[in-house]
Amino acid sequence: MSDDLRVADLHGCVAPAAELLYEHSGPQLRGYWPHVEERLLLTSPTPGVGDWDSSYVRFATRRELERSRRDDARTPTPAPFPPASGADADVEPALLHDNPAGRLRALDRAGVAVQLLSPGASLDAALELGVNPAVGVLAAYNRWVRSYCEADPQRLKAVLQVHGGEPQWSAREIRDAFADPAVAAVTIHLPVKVAPDERNFWALWDALEETGLGVLHRPGASARVWRPHQLASYLARTGVLARWGVPIAFAGWPDGWLEPWAEQLAAPAPAAREALAAYAQAGRLLAVTERLDERDEALARLDALAPRAVAWGSGFPFGPLARADALRRAREHDGLQRRALAENPWTYLPAAAPAAPLKTPAAAAGLQ
Amino acid sequence: MEALTEPRHAVVGSEALAALQRPALEASTLPPECYRSEEAYLAEVERIFFKEWICVGRVEDMPQPGDFTSHTIVSEGVIVVRNGEGELRAHLNVCRHRGCELVNGNGSVKAFRCPYHGWMYGLNGELRGAPDFKETLHFDKAEYSLHPIRLEEWNGFVMVNLDDDAAPFHERVSHVTRWGLDKYGVDEQVTTHRWTYDLECNWKTYIENYIEEYHVPWVHSDTLQPLTPMKRHVEFPDLSDQQWDLVVAQSPGLTLSDDGDANFAVSERIQEISPEYLGLPIWMCYPSFGVIPMLDCTLYYSLLPLGPERTELKIGMLLPRDAAEAFAAGDEETCRIAGEYARNVEGFVVEDNAICVQQQRGLRSRKADTGRFCKHEGLAWKFDNWVARTAYAPAANGNGAGNGSVAGH
Numbered sequence: 055m056s057d058d059l060r061v062a063d064l065h066g067c068v069a070p071a072a073e074l075l076y077e078h079s080g081p082q083l084r085g086y087w088p089h090v091e092e093r094l095l096l097t098s099p100t101p102g103v104g105d106w107d108s109s110y111v112r113f114a115t116r117r118e119l120e121r122s123r124r125d126d127a128r129t130p131t132p133a134p135f136p137p138a139s140g141a142d143a144d145v146e147p148a149l150l151h152d153n154p155a156g157r158l159r160a161l162d163r164a165g166v167a168v169q170l171l172s173p174g175a176s177l178d179a180a181l182e183l184g185v186n187p188a189v190g191v192l193a194a195y196n197r198w199v200r201s202y203c204e205a206d207p208q209r210l211k212a213v214l215q216v217h218g219g220e221p222q223w224s225a226r227e228i229r230d231a232f233a234d235p236a237v238a239a240v241t242i243h244l245p246v247k248v249a250p251d252e253r254n255f256w257a258l259w260d261a262l263e264e265t266g267l268g269v270l271h272r273p274g275a276s277a278r279v280w281r282p283h284q285l286a287s288y289l290a291r292t293g294v295l296a297r298w299g300v301p302i303a304f305a306g307w308p309d310g311w312l313e314p315w316a317e318q319l320a321a322p323a324p325a326a327r328e329a330l331a332a333y334a335q336a337g338r339l340l341a342v343t344e345r346l347d348e349r350d351e352a353l354a355r356l357d358a359l360a361p362r363a364v365a366w367g368s369g370f371p372f373g374p375l376a377r378a379d380a381l382r383r384a385r386e387h388d389g390l391q392r393r394a395l396a397e398n399p400w401t402y403l404p405a406a407a408p409a410a411p412l413k414t415p416a417a418a419a420g421l422q
Numbered sequence: 423m424e425a426l427t428e429p430r431h432a433v434v435g436s437e438a439l440a441a442l443q444r445p446a447l448e449a450s451t452l453p454p455e456c457y458r459s460e461e462a463y464l465a466e467v468e469r470i471f472f473k474e475w476i477c478v479g480r481v482e483d484m485p486q487p488g489d490f491t492s493h494t495i496v497s498e499g500v501i502v503v504r505n506g507e508g509e510l511r512a513h514l515n516v517c518r519h520r521g522c523e524l525v526n527g528n529g530s531v532k533a534f535r536c537p538y539h540g541w542m543y544g545l546n547g548e549l550r551g552a553p554d555f556k557e558t559l560h561f562d563k564a565e566y567s568l569h570p571i572r573l574e575e576w577n578g579f580v581m582v583n584l585d586d587d588a589a590p591f592h593e594r595v596s597h598v599t600r601w602g603l604d605k606y607g608v609d610e611q612v613t614t615h616r617w618t619y620d621l622e623c624n625w626k627t628y629i630e631n632y633i634e635e636y637h638v639p640w641v642h643s644d645t646l647q648p649l650t651p652m653k654r655h656v657e658f659p660d661l662s663d664q665q666w667d668l669v670v671a672q673s674p675g676l677t678l679s680d681d682g683d684a685n686f687a688v689s690e691r692i693q694e695i696s697p698e699y700l701g702l703p704i705w706m707c708y709p710s711f712g713v714i715p716m717l718d719c720t721l722y723y724s725l726l727p728l729g730p731e732r733t734e735l736k737i738g739m740l741l742p743r744d745a746a747e748a749f750a751a752g753d754e755e756t757c758r759i760a761g762e763y764a765r766n767v768e769g770f771v772v773e774d775n776a777i778c779v780q781q782q783r784g785l786r787s788r789k790a791d792t793g794r795f796c797k798h799e800g801l802a803w804k805f806d807n808w809v810a811r812t813a814y815a816p817a818a819n820g821n822g823a824g825n826g827s828v829a830g831h
């Protein structure tokens with residue numbers, strides 16, 4: 055690995071068990087806990103992904119709970135994780151909830167400088183609790199992930215989880231946590247009925263812009279409504295992107311979304327749509343992908359359209375942390391891969407200075 | 423396990439001990455003080471109940487991950503839980519934070535949460551959540567798991583032992599194959615009926631009663647005597663040197679029905695049992711775990727002392743799995759027959775209970791004295807000797823040995 059290549063992985067995965075969220079909960083969530091407990095499922099360890107070595111509890115969706123009741127399960131439910139990604143020597147035990155040192159060793163071996171950490175399905179399921187307990191769970195997660203990153207806050211980066219249904223709380227949470235060097239980005243859980251351009255949401259955008267933290271938008275409770283292209287064009291159309299210089303990255307989306315995304319950026323379109331491509335070119339809209347194949351058409355198209363529009367996220371430990379050949383080529387060629395791995399605008403988040411808002415006529419009209 | 427108290431001196435005087443140790447037909451019984459004194463009780467607790475295997479139920483009591491039962495062995499609370507891997511585990515029912523009892527009774531959890539300050543433990547006893555302990559110095563959650571308790575499953579019974587150094591239960595009872603306990607399919611049976619009694623008697627009175635047939639014609643004149651007359655009882659004191667005894671009410675085969683016929687599936691392997699052990703094999707594993715397998719059902723006993731003159735008796739009735747499932751599903755005919763079996767159990771159990779309590783009242787008399795054994799009480803003699811040897815001998819380190827005793831002067 056050459057010294058000048060600072061490889062950033064925008065999508066590392068963690069999965070704290072509900073026990074750990076409980077441990078990091080505030081008094082309010084603890085008060086709710088007897089009610090919250092009904093929404094937990096005993097869960098089998100998932101071998102091969104650095105999981106617990108014995109069963110643990112996690113938040114489950116209503117549907118999962120119903121299924122487990124129907125099945126009268128004599129064994130714990132399986133974890134909501136993808137199957138183990140083969141024999142990956144990088145995956146040490148307990149990586150998902152503990153053992154940050156083991157994660158750092160894996161980063162060293164792969165030559166990855168920083169990794170942003172996101173929780174997956176088990177945290178998202180907690181959003182089915184009412185807003186108040188859900189906010190309590192997100193706050194507990196934020197405390198937990200920051201303590202996880204304490205092992206090396208320069209390399210392990212927390213993505214704060216906030217709640218779109220509580221923008222005031224979310225703004226406070228962002229401002230409070232910002233001083234922590236480990237905090238690198240924010241995921242906003244968007245309830246179906248919340249529109250991110252509404253006036254009470256502005257406090258959240260203000261907080262993001264002030265702190266220079268970007269939004270990491272991943273599939274979660276809001277995935278059905280806010281797929282990447284939907285969110286991006288909504289935020290462009292309503293003027294949010296123009297008014298607040300907040301970068302947005304889309305990470306963890308299942309395969310197949312890059313093509314329509316490239317399509318959308320490329321298509322001749324009305325003013326807002328043009329702005330979208332401009333935002334991508336400015337590094338404000340970032341597609342995070344696990345695949346870094348130069349022959350990938352969608353990627354090549356995106357790269358041609360906006361050279362700073364693609365970043366790399368491994369999905370580790372569910373995906374291999376880094377493919378050696380990808381890193382080698384990244385070192386050797388000044389191409390898409392190098393930029394995606396090492397020169398994407400998120401490599402040094404939070405930004406020293408907030409990204410400049412892009413004002414376009416259409417955008418300016420949006421927030422009137 | 424910390425010692426509650428270590429007997430400072432011989433609980434039974436040397437004379438009384440010598441009298442007990444003579445051959446059964448020359449021996450005297452345990453002195454009555456052993457059935458009522460605090461000192462004898464504490465010695466038994468320390469040296470027997472904190473050291474020996476205790477039956478705390480059946481595997482079917484906790485079918486699903488997270489199902490737990492809780493038990494009290496004298497002062498020690500024990501949780502038995504089925505973990506996420508489907509195995510049974512036993513933990514001390516004591517929170518490692520500041521000692522609160524963790525759970526009460528039976529139930530199902532996904533994790534144990536202490537009711538006091540909310541420490542959370544996984545089903546394997548590991549401390550998983552200790553809120554607000556981040557600032558506490560040198561605190562490693564791994565060091566604060568629930569204390570594990572030894573547990574073994576044996577023929578579907580759940581055995582626990584508070585002594586970490588105890589020999590495995592399986593080894594202690596391996597000779598039961600000599601009389602064919604392994605042929606009844608007890609491990610395939612399921613509990614349908616349970617009884618719990620709080621009896622005002624010393625636990626030893628009940629074990630003696632369980633293991634001797636001398637009382638059958640008098641105490642069970644209408645229940646057991648017609649079915650299993652005393653004269654057909656045979657004791658097998660020399661069957662094994664393991665810590666258990668067997669008395670068999672010999673017959674071609676017995677069950678608990680009114681007419682003596684088996685109504686449920688009979689294990690085919692019973693045919694392999696030697697005839698002298700067939701009928702009503704009454705087995706007692708000391709200190710207090712009894713199994714009585716019959717043609718198509720099994721009774722099991724477990725006793726725990728609650729004090730010098732108070733005992734908790736638990737009895738369960740097992741039926742073959744199919745019958746137990748039909749019973750659980752409310753099948754009318756199965757319920758009727760199982761009910762008949764259970765009624766017959768209650769018939770003789772209440773007789774034994776009553777006579778043990780009555781004996782205890784007699785033993786309270788200041789003038790009560792040692793008695794003698796007849797030929798039908800050889801196993802009671804053996805049991806009493808085991809208790810005296812195990813619990814009443816002076817402490818091995820000899821502190822205060824011979825300084826007196828509560829009995830035998």
Ligand code: FES
Binds near residue numbers: 517518519522538541
């Ligand atoms: S005593 Fe259990 S949490 Fe304090």
Ligand SMILES: [Fe+2]
Binds near residue numbers: 631642
């Ligand atoms: Fe009896």
